[in-house]
Amino acid sequence: MATRQVGAAPARSRTWFAPTLRGYDRRWLGRDVLAGLSAGAVVVPQAMAYASIAELPAQVGLYTCMAPMAVYALLGGSRAMSVSTTSTIATLSATTFVSAGVAVSSDDALRALSTLTLLVGVVLVVARLLTLGSLVENINKSTLIGVQIGVGATVAVGQMPKLLGLTDDPTGTGFIRSVVAVVEALPRAHGPTVALSVASVAVLLLLRRFVPAVPGPLVVVAGGIAASAVLHLTDLGVEVIDPVPSGLPVPVLPDLSLVPAMLPGALGIAMMAFLESAAVARGIRQPSEPPIDSDRELLAAAAANLAGSLTQTLPAAGGFSQSAVNQRAGARTQVSTLVTVALAVLVALVLGPVLALMPTATLAALVVTAVVGLIDVPALRRLARISRRDFWLAVVTAAVGLTAGLLAAVVAGVAGTYFLVLRELQRVRLAPGPVVGTTISARIEGAVYTANVLAYENAVLRLADDADAADAVVLDLSRMHEATVTVLDGLADLDHELAQRGVVLLLVGLPGSAAETAARTAWFRGLVDHGRVLPTVDAAMAARTARAPRASQAGRPDQG
Incomplete structure (x- = not known):
């Protein structure tokens, strides 16, 4: 009796639309549904937390789990990758808003967000038309490590006021000064908020360490909401997120007057979005699955961002944590992602009033535990052991990110990568x-x-x-x-x-x-x-x- 590779589509059915759904076996449905719910338990609260990095409403993160994920499910080549947003993308988005002079608290913030996401999609479309998938992937891994270290450290410091319950935000004047400001503000920390923050971080770390099968973000979010409702934490001075409107996102048109100011940031975000997505797709690919096509992934990422630009979403990219959960839960195809999308829609339609009880410190705890992992010291040690040149490229990129900003770090890292490539081309053999x-x-x-x-x-x-x-x-x-x-x-x-x-x-x-x-x-x-x-x-x-x-x-x- 002939055997069939799990999840492998017949060669004749290779096409641009829904490649992972071709030849679908109904016996896979149970595993896909379970995987989609498991990934949703991670990605929905995590995406809401990432929206707070850019000082955007929590529902922006929730909406990012809808249109972009559905579009990638229909166009992407990875069978288990979950596409919403990442801490790196959210941080670069926040940096772009600042450099473009956009006040995220203004009424025009959502139009600015739509403009940014649209630009990211357009840049990725152009890259696809020029078949630049393999060229973008030539970016040195040291650059990514350096940028991620800058993101991890910058975001972690930026979330400290929320973890400490400070009414003002002493950060935002550069990484070093922000660290000093937070230390000086410690005597003003709010006791109940600090207790909630410590408990949230501890639960996340313990579950990740000892019970990784349990969705820690969902447990912490549910616990934070329950504590807020039962203990009346707002009466104790614990801040909660802004009300989350019930319903689906209303289409928003971009503000094209912001294009010149946002284009540099969009270029950096587009590059990082594709690099992160390609790295995740290749990292979780099983030997029995078709190889990852860089140009297909460019097209899928571009379409996901173009769709998101109309629905109040952050720029989209593949996330490793939710993708890993999706795969570990047994996802066979992108049907699992469509289940996650359905879960996000259900949350938006039904749980808006409940989500409004979520403490801000709970979201901050989710962000900090996620981004601290980006400060990959073992990776730096490995670079130092194998290649001093790559090590110093990562260190310089991280230093630029912590001093001059993350967009500058991306530029510095890319310039450093192509300097090394050019020097290699000039070498005589x-x-x-x-x-x-x-x-x-x-x-x-x-x-x-x-x-x-x-x-x-x-x-x-x-x-x-x-x-x-x-x-x-x-x-x-x-x-x-x-x-x-x-x-x-x-x-x-x-x-x-x-x-x-x-x-x-x-x-x-x-x-x-x-x-x-x-x-x-x-x-x-x-x-x-x-x-x-x-x-x-x-x-x-x-x-x-x-x-x-x-x-x-x-x-x-x-x-x-």
């Missing part, structure tokens, strides 16, 4: 080959680009100068699969320089695509006519042995 009489050879072991063609030219010239009485150089180009005009110009310059030294240049192993491009130049055709383009090093050596070398008469590649 030239391996000396066999020597027969006065003929020497060398093999280029890396790709040749505009950035390193001059360095390769100089390296070959030094090799010829260092050889005693060399009158020919055989250059193995078997790894040069693409030939640009700049590279061909560089090879022609090398030919001229060697000719002035009385040395003949022979090219071998040029792959077909590069040879086809090179053949459009008179210089390369001249080499072919004079027998100076051969298939292998051995053939070139044999040709040099059989006949006397002839001086190069080749010119420069055609300009047209």
Whole structure:
């Protein structure tokens, strides 16, 4: 009897719409429903807490568990990833509001949020159209670690006033000053709020450590609401969240006048949203599941954000905690996510008055326990042990985030990554080959680009100068699969320089695509006519042995 891979769709059914739902087996429904409810117990209260990071109403987080999640379920390629928002995205959103001069307490805050989420979606659409999925994923992991450390530390400090029950907010003047301000404000801490905060954090940590199957965020939220109702915590001065309106989100139109101010932040958020989503999707993928397609994930993330821009949501991205819960509970397909969406809708329609009893400190406890995990000291130690260069990139990125802001950290990290990439491209990998009489050879072991063609030219010239009485150089180009005009110009310059030294240049192993491009130049055709383009090093050596070398008469590649 033939067996079938769990969750694997037939090859003929690969399509852009609902890829994880193709070939659905009704026997999976029970596990998907259980997984969706379990993930919802984590993601709904957690998303509401993340909304507080950006000083937005709690229902914004609740709404983020609706349209974006449903759209990803219908377009995304991961079978278990849960897409709402993350602490990193929420923090970058808050930073963008500040840099754009948007007052989140104003009536226009939701229009500003709609604008930001729309911009993130548009940026991701453009990235998809340009097939930049693999390019974005080249961002160094050290950059992500550094940004996440900055996010974790910044958010944790920013939530301290809520945990301490302070009526004012001493933070917001830079990380170091915020830490000092919080320490100075400790004598003014509100006792009942501190007790509730300590209890909430303790329950979250203990459940995570000893009973990970129990949804800690749901337990803490339910406990906070129950304590607020039974003990009348508001009478003791414990602050609760603003009333949560019952019902579904009302469509909000973006404020296009904010586009110039918000575009830089949207670029950083879009990049982090895709990177986090791709990392989660790959991290939870099972061997039996189809591979994750970067361009598909770009499209799904873009559509999720475009849908969210109309429904009062934060920018959306895949979250590891709720995705891990979803997977551990046995999710087979994105039906589990649709169950989570249904749960969020039910909460919005029925539980609005109940949610209004939730203490602010409870949400702050959820945020702090989530973001502290972003300060990944073991990851830093691993970087230091393996690569000092990556370690310092992470440290610098984190330092920029804590001093100049998280958007600046993203820019610094990306710039650092591509600086390292450019430096790697410029590196010369030239391996000396066999020597027969006065003929020497060398093999280029890396790709040749505009950035390193001059360095390769100089390296070959030094090799010829260092050889005693060399009158020919055989250059193995078997790894040069693409030939640009700049590279061909560089090879022609090398030919001229060697000719002035009385040395003949022979090219071998040029792959077909590069040879086809090179053949459009008179210089390369001249080499072919004079027998100076051969298939292998051995053939070139044999040709040099059989006949006397002839001086190069080749010119420069055609300009047209």
